[in-house]
Amino acid sequence: MKTVLEERKSSICGNRDRGISCERESVSGAVSQRACVYCGARVVLNPITDAYHIVHGPIGCASYTWDIRGSLTSGADTFRNSFSTDLRETDIVFGGAKKLTAAIDELMEKTKPSPKLIFIFATCIVGVIGDDVDAVCRSAEAKYGIRVIPVKAPGFAGTKSLGYRLACDAIMNLIRPHAKQHKPQKRFGVNILGDFNLAGEMWIIRGYLEQIGIPVISTITGDSSYKTLLQAPSATLNIVQCAGSSAYLAERMESEFGIKSVKVSFFGVEDTVNSLLNIAEALGRQEIMEKAQKFAEEQALQVLPIIEKYKPHLKGKKAAIFVGGGFKAISLIRQFNELGMEAVVVGTQTGKKDEYEVINSLVNSDAIVLDDANPAELERFMTEKQADILVGGVKERPLAYKLGLAFCDHNHERKHPLAGFEGIENFVKEIYTSINSPVWKYA
Numbered sequence: 001m002k003t004v005l006e007e008r009k010s011s012i013c014g015n016r017d018r019g020i021s022c023e024r025e026s027v028s029g030a031v032s033q034r035a036c037v038y039c040g041a042r043v044v045l046n047p048i049t050d051a052y053h054i055v056h057g058p059i060g061c062a063s064y065t066w067d068i069r070g071s072l073t074s075g076a077d078t079f080r081n082s083f084s085t086d087l088r089e090t091d092i093v094f095g096g097a098k099k100l101t102a103a104i105d106e107l108m109e110k111t112k113p114s115p116k117l118i119f120i121f122a123t124c125i126v127g128v129i130g131d132d133v134d135a136v137c138r139s140a141e142a143k144y145g146i147r148v149i150p151v152k153a154p155g156f157a158g159t160k161s162l163g164y165r166l167a168c169d170a171i172m173n174l175i176r177p178h179a180k181q182h183k184p185q186k187r188f189g190v191n192i193l194g195d196f197n198l199a200g201e202m203w204i205i206r207g208y209l210e211q212i213g214i215p216v217i218s219t220i221t222g223d224s225s226y227k228t229l230l231q232a233p234s235a236t237l238n239i240v241q242c243a244g245s246s247a248y249l250a251e252r253m254e255s256e257f258g259i260k261s262v263k264v265s266f267f268g269v270e271d272t273v274n275s276l277l278n279i280a281e282a283l284g285r286q287e288i289m290e291k292a293q294k295f296a297e298e299q300a301l302q303v304l305p306i307i308e309k310y311k312p313h314l315k316g317k318k319a320a321i322f323v324g325g326g327f328k329a330i331s332l333i334r335q336f337n338e339l340g341m342e343a344v345v346v347g348t349q350t351g352k353k354d355e356y357e358v359i360n361s362l363v364n365s366d367a368i369v370l371d372d373a374n375p376a377e378l379e380r381f382m383t384e385k386q387a388d389i390l391v392g393g394v395k396e397r398p399l400a401y402k403l404g405l406a407f408c409d410h411n412h413e414r415k416h417p418l419a420g421f422e423g424i425e426n427f428v429k430e431i432y433t434s435i436n437s438p439v440w441k442y443a
């Protein structure tokens, strides 16, 4: 295949070949679209609204801030700030631990409200020089009586998925000691895992659950706080929205706190309705099940006419999808099918084997399915398959525009919700407007 490196071929499936190589490190020199380990950890932890985040590394790593991950808050907005130890050559030679201690001291002295929770992200260079970040965190905890949690996430240590795991470990590190000490009483209600409240999406889902009669105990991590996270062990059920980032946390919470979990997706009519019903079923209460059925039916009936209105203008169009996780890609394929469109290229940064099997079962046999793609591959397959629109994130947007293709931002930078029944309307209108824009005639 032209423009495809030999080492990458096993991660790309077309025509009859459907086995895919995934869940492995990126091929050196392939210019992967995938984010690094540190970025994976930051995605999960950054939405904790009253946490302070210190990036222990060169200033470049700290460019990853709230501004490119716009999760919303109903309380504190501390998380919109970013702090860095700004490591330089001399620190790399003589070590950066003192600088990190000084950064924590400065934060404690100068910031208001006074920090209760600080995450220390150790990035690539710290992984190389070997600062004892654990020791610095332990001594800061002892000195100030607050939680200072290390997240040792050098970008080179693995894939973005490792970053997710490290973030989940950090959350467990936060809540476990409290749970051990206070032994929380079980309460009827759920934790929402893996929703980062982009454009207020978590509030939409929380609203649905509350209308059905399901209390939300804790949200991890969209619109969460130090205090609300500590309540998580008392929940009856975990609902896992972004499985890629949070399925591991759900497993840990099941083994340590006995909380069962159910995977959900609130993208598209089919997945939103099924998710509400699955949550109600998992909770095992008849009245909740009946309410969920009634609510889902009513909401679906309201949104279906919108789909029918736009469907004739979208039927037969071809979509390319490149997103973070497999679960979202699956929902998007279903959403395009609901609109009469076909997904001709489908890729993810961190999809798992079983997710790719579902993806393959949903697309036509000649669709291209690829893991951990790079720009050259995406451009090639979008052109070959004559895609009309690309759904992706900020790194994919220029690829679409360069090719004169419509684009839909389905990542953390967007400002309008795409989840839930409200999100379906936004999504359909955005796809319609973007594909049918007259601008593509002039590209």
Ligand code: SF4
Residues within 6 Å of the ligand: 036, 037, 038, 039, 057, 060, 061, 123, 124, 125, 153, 154, 155, 156
């Ligand atoms: S952790 Fe490493 S790969 Fe990630 S942004 Fe920093 S330097 Fe780059």
